[in-house]
Amino acid sequence: MFYEDLSEYDYQVNDSFTDEESGVLALRYRPVYTRLNVGWLEAGRTYSTGPVPTHFVEKLKAVQGVQWMNVCLGLHDCGLCPEEVAPEGNGEVRIPGEPGIAYAAPFLITHYITVHGYRPPQVFIDAVLAVDLDTRAAARWPDVPFPWVPDEVERLLE
Numbered sequence: 001m002f003y004e005d006l007s008e009y010d011y012q013v014n015d016s017f018t019d020e021e022s023g024v025l026a027l028r029y030r031p032v033y034t035r036l037n038v039g040w041l042e043a044g045r046t047y048s049t050g051p052v053p054t055h056f057v058e059k060l061k062a063v064q065g066v067q068w069m070n071v072c073l074g075l076h077d078c079g080l081c082p083e084e085v086a087p088e089g090n091g092e093v094r095i096p097g098e099p100g101i102a103y104a105a106p107f108l109i110t111h112y113i114t115v116h117g118y119r120p121p122q123v124f125i126d127a128v129l130a131v132d133l134d135t136r137a138a139a140r141w142p143d144v145p146f147p148w149v150p151d152e153v154e155r156l157l158e
């Protein structure tokens with residue numbers, strides 16, 4: 001799958017968050033925020049490259065460590081690696097940007113950055129660095145580590 005950075009995301013209609021402890025679908029809703037693609041790379045398509053701050057990569061990994069979303073909807077293979085060693089990623093990550101904008105990145109984005117030299121747009125880097133990880137990491141079921149889940153969403157209890 002290839003999407004231009006900062007194009008509008010339309011891969012999945014709904015955003016779904018999974019409760020990591022139980023592994024079951026926690027909630028699913030149709031987002032009212034606009035989702036913009038970041039980091040959907042594919043072999044044969046050019047992408048921006050360049051150094052990124054180490055603390056940005058660490059922060060992104062930390063967010064991915066607490067947020068489990070749009071999983072089980074298909075594995076994404078890294079298309080840039082030789083097939084034998086290509087890692088698979090399951091799921092995506094959502095990073096809140098300016099009001100009404102959430103960045104939608106595949107789980108493999110950190111692999112693209114660290115192994116393939118991908119440099120995401122600066123707005124994404126800034127948004128990741130702005131994530132309040134202490135609050136996010138502390139979010140416990142039925143809260144999920146993303147701030148813009150609609151209040152009226154139905155939270156499945158099992």
Ligand SMILES: [Zn+2]
Pocket residue numbers: 078079080081086087111115116
């Ligand atoms: Zn790769």
